[in-house]
Amino acid sequence: MERGFVLREGEGGFERAVGILEMIDKFPDALSDEDVEGAADFVYPDLRNTVLGLLELPSSRQLEVLFFRRVLRIFREAQRAREEGKKLIFIPFTFPPEIFWAFDNIFPLCTEIVAGAIVNICAGQGERFWDFAMGLGLPDSLCSANTIGTMNLIHGPGLKPDAIVYNTPGSCNPNAKIHAFAADYLGIPQFTLEKPVDETPRGREFHYRGFLRFLRELEEWSGQPLREERLREVLELSYRAVDLYNEYWELKKARPCPVPNIFGMSLLVLRSQMWGREEAVEVLQRMVDISKERLRRGEFTAEERARVYFAYIYYLFDFYNYFTWAEKNGVTILGDILAIHHFPEPDLTSMDSMLHMLADTAFDYPMTRQMGASSISVKWLEDISRAANDLGADACIFGGVHACKHTLGTISYLRRELMRQSGLPTLILMGDVMDKRHLPMPMFQEEVMVFVDQVVAKKRQSRRRRRGAGGGCESEAPAPPEGEAGERAV
C-alpha cells in the first residue's frame, strides 16, 4: 500500500476523509475486541491510531462508532449543500456554530474540524497541506489546525467554500490571519466579528452591535433573513445539549472519573460543529449514559493515579497515544480550555432575547473569552483554576502550541499563580495541535509519566498524610508506590 497521502482525481483532503469514513460506516454497531484489532491491522498506520484511540477501550467503543457516523452525516450534507441551494461557509472553532445552523440556506463547516478529520483519517496526516502553506511563503509559526484546514481549500481540488468567517482579530492573530488570507487568496467574501478585549458594558455593547451587523451581512449575502422560529428551534436543541453538557461536567467530578478520556475530543467536535443540531444531543446523551453506567458499575480502565486539567488545548493527531494511553495509565484528563463553556441563561421569548443569548455565547466562547480578554493571563487563570478546582484536579498540563503566542507569552504567570493560589503544579510542554513533528508522542508520554510519578504522586501522598494526621476521612484509594506505574501502554 502506498504510504503517502493519496489524492484521487477531483478529490481534496476533505473528500478523502469522507471516503474513509464511508468505509468505517460499514462497521457493525457492536464491535468485539477482535473486530477492532482486525480493523486496526487492516488500515495504514496513521489511521490505525485513530481507530484504536476511539475503539480499543470498551469504555469508548460504543460511543465512538456513533460519533464517527454523525461526523460522516454532517460531511455528506456539506458535500450536497450547494445542490440543495445552500451556501457553504467555513467557520473557526472559536465561534458558536448554532448561529449558522439557524440560517435556512447556510451550511457551516468548521475549519479545524475538517483539518482534524484530514489529520486523523488520511495517510500523511495533513502534512501535505502544511507543506503547501510553506510553499506559498506563509510563516511556519502558524497554527497547524487552521492552516491545514484552509490550505486544503486553496490546494484543491475538492470542496470550496462560498465564504469564510472568523472572529479572532485581536484574540488570536494566527487564526484570524490565515482565515483572512484564505478568503483573500480564494477571492471569496469574508465575514468577521470582533470580540473586543474589553469585558465592560462598553465592550459588550460594541460586540453586540458588531454581532447584529454580522448577522445582517450574512442575511444579505445568503439572500434569506434569519427566521425567529428557526432560531428558536436551533436554540432549543442547543440548550438540550447544554443540559447534557452540565451533566457531563458533574460526572467528571466523580473519583475515579467514569468519563473516558476520549470523550473530551468528542465534546470538542460536537461543540464546534454540531451544536444546535439533533446529532449533538444524541451523541452527548450517549456520552452521559455511558459515563453514568460506568459509575454505577464501578467500571474504570485503570486505577486513577492522577487527575489532570489541561490548561490549554489537546494535541489532536494521535488519539491512541494521547487519550487512550493516559486512560490506560490511570491519568484522567478532566478537560481543556475548550471544554469550559459559559452559556447564558436561556430566554427564547423573542428574537431580541435570543440574539442577546447568541451574542453572549459568542463573547464568552472558549478561547475567545480568555485570549480575547482585557487580560489574557488573569482571565485564563480565573477560568482554569475554577475548572481544575471544581473537578478536583491534582495538577495541570499546559500543552503549548507553537502558534499560540498569547498563551506562550503568559504561561509563566499562569503556572506561578496556579501553584500559589490553588497549589496546582503545571507541566509545560511544547508541541503542536495537529502536527506530530513538533512533539512526538513518546516524548509526550515520557514527560507526562515523569510528572505524574515525581510530582503528582508525591503531592497525593503528602495530602493523604496531612489528612491522616488531622484525622480526616480518606476517600481516595492509595496510590501505587513510586516506580510501580502499573501497566503502561507505549
Add this chain to the structure above:
Amino acid sequence: MTREALAEELAGQPEGLFTEYVRRWKESGGKVIGYSCLIAPVELVEAAGLLPYRIKALGSAVTELADAEMSLYNCSYCRSCLQLGLDGTYSFLDGVIETNGCDHMRAMFENWMHRVDPPFFHYLKAPHYLRDDALEYFLGGLELLKRDLEEHFGSEVTDGALERAMEERARVRELWRDLCRLRELDLPTVSGSEALALEIRGSAMLSSDYASLLEDFIRERERAEGRKPLARLMFCGPATDEVAWFAELEAMGAAVVADALCFGTRAFLPEPPPGDDPLRRLAEGYLGNLFCPRMYLEYGRRRDLILQTARRARVNGVVYLYNKFCDLHGVDSALLRRDLEREGIPVLVLEKEYSARADLGRVKTRVQAFLERIGGEAAWKGASS
C-alpha cells in the same frame, strides 16, 4: 541633526534609551509616558503636558529576564523591550499605555503590568476594523485615556491644548514627507538608516522639538550631494529599531529610498482629517490610517499604498522583513509578494531574529543575492516598460 550626531544614533545602545533630552525633561519635573504601538495618539499625551516615549530596544539582544516570562516562540523584539522593563532600564517611565497591537505585544504588556507595575498603566483598546461602530468605540477609548491621564497627572487636556499638539504633530508629518522626497531623489541625500535613526530619536521627543530636529536635518541635506545607489529598495515590515543592521545592509550599495515600517513612514500616516472635535479627528486619523496588518478587511489598502509608494520612489525591489514568529506580517508578506511580483516588482521576504548579529551574515547573503537578481536600475526600467 549632524552627521556626527547621527553616527551616535547609528551605534545606538540600550543605555542610550535614557537620552539627554529625556534626562533634561525629567530634571525639569516632566513626566514620561511609554507606548509601543502606532495606534497610541501621541498628541493626546503631549496635550496632557507629558512626554510620549516610544518603547524600543535599540538592538539589545539580551532577553534572559523576559525569557522567564515569555517563551522563545514570542517575538524577540517584544522580549527585548520587556527585558529592558524588567531590568530597570525603563524605570524613568512614569507610566505606560498598553495597546492591543498583536499577541506578542499584549503578552509583553501583561508581563510588564504584573512584574514592573508602573505607577500609571492604561490599556487603550483599539478595534481591528475601520467601521462606524469601531470608530465610535475607539473614540470612547480615547476619552477614557484622556480622563485617566487628567486624573492621574492632574493636568486638564483642553481642546485648545489638543489642537496645538495636533498642529505640532502635523508639522512633523509634513517634514517627514519632505524627508521622504530627499530619500526618493535619483541621487538620494538621505539614507534609510538615517531616516530610521531620526525616527528613533524623534519618538522620544515632543513634536515641536522633533520638528526642529527634522528641519535642521532637511536643511542640511537639501544642500548635500546625493549618491547614486547600486539599487533602490523599499523596506516593509513591523517595528524594528536596528539602525546598525540597516546601515550594514545599505553599505552593500543599495539605498532604502522608501519604507512602510513601523519606525518609519507608517508612523506618519495617521493623519487626522479636518473637523471641529479634536478627539474625534484623532480617532478617525489613527484608526483610519494605521496601515498595519493588525487591521482586517484592509489588505487591499495596504497593498495599494505600498505599490503606490514603490512606484513613486522608483524602487527596484521590495524587502519585506519581519521578526520570527510575527504572524501578522508573515501572512501579509505572502500575499504582498504575490501581488507586487504580479506588478513587476521583485520582493524579498526576510524572516529574521531581532538584533541577532549571528543572523546578519545569512541576511546579507540573501540581500546580496536579491540585489544580483534585480540587477539595479536596469531591472526597474524593464518592469515599468
